[in-house]
Amino acid sequence: MRELEYPFQNDYIIKKKKSLRKQLITKPGNRLLKKVAILGGSTTSDIKLLLDLFLLNYDIEASFYESEYDQYYEDAVFPNPALEEFAPDIIYIHTSNRNITAYPSIKDTAEEIDSLLEAETKKFQTIWRSLSEKYHCPLIQNNFELPFYRLMGNKDSSDPHGKVNFITRLNTKFYEYAQTHENFYINDINYLSASYGLESWFDTFYCHMYKYALSVPAIPTLAFNIANIIKSIYGKNKKGLVLDLDNTLWGGIVGDDGVDNLLLGQEVSLGQVYSEFQDYLKEQKQLGVILAVDSKNDYENAIAYCYSERTQPLTRKPCVR
Incomplete structure (x- = not known):
């Protein structure tokens, strides 16, 4: 469907998502049936609806499990009969920089900052290891977008106390994990948010009113990227x-x-x-x-x-x- 092919109009897709889905679901053809679990560190309802659209456009018909708000860690690590019964074919972990437990403070030593980085890395590795052992399916994990502001200005990127520096180091830990583990994929929101425009990607109104980690107009961009990862996993890339x-x-x-x-x-x-x-x-x-x-x-x-x-x-x- 042309409306869902890049470059697309985000606002149009959001406005017409119901009619677009009706057109796609009634189109004849053989579709892959897949079960997708979304474990969110923020509200994910619209992400699910738009991901459904893009997957249908790739002839993948998805059913969804959606975690409760900010329950991604609990759903992954602790017993979860509902998710176990759902038996996902693929799991998407939708987190953002707002889900980082602790950032360095100006008074922290280099050793203390390294400990913070190690603790945050281990938290996510615990999630990935637990999900892999339970469900034996591909995992898609967001990396982290840059912070909305730089407390230290340009120095934020080079000084270990800066959020930009900390996020960059944490993203590198994620990439190292991806390089050594099969069926683990990075959804690169660090790039997506930069390409979309960081000031437009994050909106305090959507964050505080609806608990979204990104602005609603940016969600089609996010969902399109996730759908591309999923279609590549199932061999639907164009060659x-x-x-x-x-x-x-x-x-x-x-x-x-x-x-x-x-x-x-x-x-x-x-x-x-x-x-x-x-x-x-x-x-x-x-x-x-x-x-x-x-x-x-x-x-x-x-x-x-x-x-x-x-x-x-x-x-x-x-x-x-």
Whole structure:
């Protein structure tokens, strides 16, 4: 569904979520049936509704278990007959920097700060270990977004007493765990919030009124990212890119402008844009993505540079056979 493909309009999706779901659920086709547990450190009701939409768009029909408000730790570590009966296929742990138990204070020594970091890391490792042993399913864990303010200004990132520094170190602990444990995935809200705009990502109104860890308009961005992780787990990622040539891989039209007049390379600003796009496609190829050309104008001999094995950037002309 085009409305749910990136780039999408967050406000439109929120407004039309019921009608969009009706269209998706009535669409014929074979869908994977999966059970998704959401363990939240904040309110997650709208996250569940929008995640449901994006998963349906990927032909994954989900049923959901949703923890009570801020009961993610208890649901994970202590006996939970309801979650055990639900038997999740995948568990998403929705936490934010507001769920960090304790931050360093200015008077703390380096050793005390290290102890805080170790305690916070062990808390989450206890959650992950408990869930893995009980349910033997993939886990998706948020990392942490940066704080809404920097008490120490620019020094907050370099000084061990700063929240920015502490969150960065804690995120690194999460990444190290992900590198050594299978079926463990990071939902990178640190990047998402920066891309969306940190001041727009967090809103004190939604936090204090509804106990949301992010603003409601940002939830589609979050849900879309979670859905992408889930679809990749179940092998639903697209493996190829089909591209046109003219005004896509280079500026201009070969048949009208001629090869010598195409915009590509460092000589003109727009040509640099096309060159950077080709570099991006080459990086996709390194990941195993298949690149193909959809040429409707029958340029049988035009072969895009990014499909070749050449390493030097193309300056003016496309590769031609």
